Amino acid sequence: MAIKKTELYSSLWQSCDELRGGMDASQYKDYVLTMLFMKYVSDKADNDSDFLLEVPEGGSFTDMVALKGDKEIGDKINKIIGALAQENDLKGVIDVADFNDEDKLGKGKEMQDRLSKLVGIFQGLDLGANQAQGDDLLGDAYEFLMRHFATESGKSKGQFYTPSEVSQILAKVVGITKDTAQDQTVYDPTCGSGSLLLKAADQASRGLTIYGQEMDNATSALARMNMILHDNVEAEIWQDNTLSSPQWKEADGSLKRFDFSVANPPFSFKAWNTGLNPADDEFGRFEYGIPPEKNGDYAFLLHIIKSLKSTGKGAVILPHGVLFRGNVESSIRQNLIKQGYIKGIIGLPANLFYGTGIPACIIVIDKAQASSRSGIFMVDASKGFMKDGNKNRLRAQDIHKIVDIFTRQTTLPGYARMVNYREIEDNDYNLNIPRYIDSTDIEDLHDLTAHMRGGIPERDIDALGSFWKVFPNLRSTLFKPSDLKGYSDACIEAAQVKTTILAHQEFKTFSTRALTVYEQWEAEHLSRLESLTVGDDAKALIHTLSEDLLTRFTQADLLDKYDIYQLLMEYWEETLQDDVYVITQDGWKAGNVLRTLKVAKGEKLKETPDLVINKVKYKSDLIPPHLIIARYFADEQQAVNELQAKKDEATQAVETYIEENSSSGSGGGEDGLLEEAKNDKEKVTKATVTARLKALKNALSGDGEIAALKKCQSLFNKEAAANKAVKGAQTQLDQAVYDKYPELDINQIKELVIEDKWLATIKGDIEAEVERVTQQLANRVKTLEERYAEPLPELTKTVSDLAGKVDEHLKKMGVSW
CATH class of the missing domain: 1.20.1260.30 (N6 adenine-specific DNA methyltransferase, N-terminal domain)
Incomplete structure (x- = not known):
């Protein structure tokens, strides 16, 4: 297995x-x-x-x-x-x-x-x-x-690793394609554990020729092992200081030139010139300026530029400070801009990296087009991330969006645009991204006139224009013109807004269109999923599925294609990739298998069992029992549910009766009839009731208590009988499910896995996303209605009326002001 x-x-x-x-x-x-x-x-x-x-x-x-x-x-x-x-x-x-x-x-x-x-x-x-x-x-x-x-x-020791998500971006924007030849070279002068090099090489269908250098001995050892674990046994990794002792050189002693370079140098490295005289550098790396003595960011960038062929391309992670710091760094930056080497800059969210919490950027270098370049393409991706513990992390949709926008050089307001050299020159060659891209959220302004006179500002309603394009008649259902020009009144109470939207025909049409797009995607790939077999490429499968889903939702109304893409990729990470991996290793017959869960003495069980038969715990790697139950044993499950409901009723009856007949209950008084049947923990149990009845067997009085105890005992017996019925029915159902696993044929397994598990989950997620988008409209409409529901005159009158009532009450109490 x-x-x-x-x-x-x-x-x-x-x-x-x-x-x-x-x-x-x-x-x-x-x-x-x-x-x-x-x-x-x-x-x-x-x-x-x-x-x-x-x-x-x-x-x-x-x-x-x-x-x-x-x-x-x-x-x-x-x-x-x-x-x-x-x-x-x-x-x-x-x-x-x-x-x-x-x-x-x-x-x-x-x-x-x-x-x-x-x-x-x-x-x-x-x-x-x-x-x-x-x-x-x-x-x-x-x-x-x-x-x-x-x-x-922690911060001081986590610099050996560039987050995989960031590595993917560099690998995809540096210019490597599936058709890039295997003999083309990729270089990382500060390769750490080698993740960047591997991600870059993975972009070419047959890989690339890998060169890396790392100063730390233990980390360079990690890189060598990493290369072998990734089947890149012949990768060249060298241990030494790149700036003072670069290993890779041409026959004439100059720096070796590479086709591609990716790097995440140590941020603002203070000892960058140790063992090096930059003013007399034999490799000529500092012709555009010598970086500050205590900050080596530009030293690494200049080394990389010098190490690229005349057609070479690079992508380097550096702190945001390199974009705007002054003095000698400003001069270096100006020289690089004038050379045309910088193709683009991508601003990343803060707190992505393990060695630092400061925000960073990716500087993309392209020597091939330097002479004809007229500007720098900038992307502000600082707001696209998810929280992951105490760090931020890029989602699959964030990575895809960055790469799509950058690769196609697509202008997107508040996110990305081409900035021409004239504009950069006017800003004194300062490349700080906020100077060129305003990504601040639009402030939600209150309208004083609406607060004074009532009505909802039409500018706020117009701001929801993307919704009105899809729901043109819904606007008139929710709003009507006000007597005050430029304002509208609400037609629906705030509490009924969402219900009104969901019931509107235009929403139903929108929902149907969105699900039709999904169903077309499903129909396109159903046979591909059914034909999945041992040895298939799992990563190629998810790439095909996800890219087509994203493409199909590109033109979908209101829905963000990257949000839809994220739904599939999250399901891939959580469940789908494990399932596909099992199938591509063991075939569909894995659906028949139930693993026995064993645990060593003194240890805890690491997995939650799916079934327990005769005290033996079992786990299914592909088909959870609830799918088999839903398809083959729905009636039996309904019977268990009904018995469980009766058991719950019996339990409730016991609890209610005990509460009503004990001193702590609302109706028991101080001398509750079941008070003497409590144990040391002040609980009434079946055992304590039986013991109390036995003690009262020969008592001359206490008829009321005995009757109460017998009633309580009867309720306990009914609960026990109901519980026994549930357990019996559940045991029979579990046994039936257990027996069903080996009986499933391949077609039945495929139905359960593909239709009932995979596609049903993905469809449900998309349906939820459709409703979530509509919820955004409902929330905004509700906010606007509640914000201006009571204008100032009405509030003033309400306050005055309430104040008058308070005064009247105070006078009746003999208090006067």
């Missing part, structure tokens, strides 16, 4: 838990990623005869498994890793972490147990089963770990 991505992620993060305590995330990432690497290489070598790495005897993950419980496990793991490193020229790459470090891993039995558990977690992962074409299971898992490591490492 294939590993679901979410299951793999959970296991990997569990491995991190084993290391917490002795070190922080910036250190234990080295252990976890090394272990992941060893497991991957061992499994890959066992399954792929063409794999480029050799696993020597005594250098495999299997050798690690044999060490579980060994007193010398730490030292021996080091030797196993060393053997693999020696065989594949990976010394200093995969053997950075010391698995025999007592300060980090504990001494004696503590280290023995910790490392044994760590090996055991990875032992349970079959990474060699990842055969789905185009599905980068390990690469995505690596990204998952890096993101979490960066989050936990």
